[in-house]
Amino acid sequence: MRVVSMALIDMSYFLVSAACIGIAFLTQYWIGFGYINSALLLFLLYLAIVRIPLVLNWSSNLYGSVFLRVFFFQVFSIAVYAISYNQSYALGDKFESYWDALYFSATTWTTLGYGDISPTGSIRLLTSIQALTGLSTLPVLASVIWLYCERRLWSKSQEEQGKEDYQLTTDSALGFFVEVESEKTIKEQKQRDKIKLKPCSCSGSDPFIEKYYDIIGVLTPLAKFIVICRSCGEFSKPRRNAYLAAWTWNFKRHNKAFQRTSR
Ligand SMILES: [Zn+2]
Incomplete structure (x- = not known):
């Protein structure tokens, strides 16, 4: 009709x-x-x-x-x-x-x-x-x-929402972005803490997963993840998924065989 x-x-x-x-x-x-x-x-x-x-x-x-x-x-x-x-x-x-x-x-x-x-x-x-x-x-x-x-x-x-676990909303009183602290977000955070990261080649302190929100250039503010080394500042490729960011860190940056085949 x-x-x-x-x-x-x-x-x-x-x-x-x-x-x-x-x-x-x-x-x-x-x-x-x-x-x-x-x-x-x-x-x-x-x-x-x-x-x-x-x-x-x-x-x-x-x-x-x-x-x-x-x-x-x-x-x-x-x-x-x-x-x-x-x-x-x-x-x-x-x-x-x-x-x-x-x-x-x-x-x-x-x-x-x-x-x-x-x-x-x-x-x-x-x-x-x-x-x-x-x-x-x-x-x-x-x-x-x-x-x-x-x-x-x-x-x-x-x-x-179904696909992305991390998102922002505007705080109506303050007028800027705040993270949505849903049960799912908290559960994901705990799972994320369990991800095993390989130590950096600079053998300094342990790397950690950083979450940030890419707002500039992207109209939908969704979380991205990268793994960063505290000592030398080396980082993995920013990904929409924490596991993918960790995977990039663990294999792309530390497995030389993978690096050779991927080039
Ligand atoms: Zn390092």
């Missing part, structure tokens, strides 16, 4: 979009076509908003497609209104080219209102409707961006 709804919405969306461009050119005969377009563009915005939950139920990774659709709506609307303004006699010969009309359309959409070009006569209400549509679109775009960021930062780490 969702597939049918999506197909219907997308089909209507592109049919109405195509109609809008055609109708915009008719504004030269009757200003009413500009108003018909403004209603159709509001309908397109409605379709774009209705489509968001359908797409996101499908897959949480489709924020990009939702964002593109809303962004496309914004650029498309500005262009269509510009055609209407350019074709309309109501503005007289104020526009030397389509680019002037596009500029006027964009400043109206974003409610900038420089005032160097002022609408006159029957077109005034049309510019107000455009400004309203623009004002309604910007929060939708902002919401999609926010939803995307929220999803990437928090829910993804919950999704991976």
Whole structure:
């Protein structure tokens, strides 16, 4: 059913979009076509908003497609209104080219209102409707961006809870990252303490497993492990798993036969 709804919405969306461009050119005969377009563009915005939950139920990774659709709506609307303004006699010969009309359309959409070009006569209400549509679109775009960021930062780490034993959460009072001290984390910590590490080749003090959180460059803050020698600072490759970090230390750095075959 969702597939049918999506197909219907997308089909209507592109049919109405195509109609809008055609109708915009008719504004030269009757200003009413500009108003018909403004209603159709509001309908397109409605379709774009209705489509968001359908797409996101499908897959949480489709924020990009939702964002593109809303962004496309914004650029498309500005262009269509510009055609209407350019074709309309109501503005007289104020526009030397389509680019002037596009500029006027964009400043109206974003409610900038420089005032160097002022609408006159029957077109005034049309510019107000455009400004309203623009004002309604910007929060939708902002919401999609926010939803995307929220999803990437928090829910993804919950999704991976089954696979990863160590994770961070934000302390709501302090506002920075703190480690999740779950029963599973504590149990893993005890198991990790039992891992046997080979002494370092510098024959100094015993190496130890260091856990750290790689936040820079990774949007989901998950633990990584490396084995470090206290004396010489030699370390294993950072891994998502303590056992793999220990394995890298025990075999890759200390087994010369392994090193030869792996190169
Ligand atoms: Zn060492």
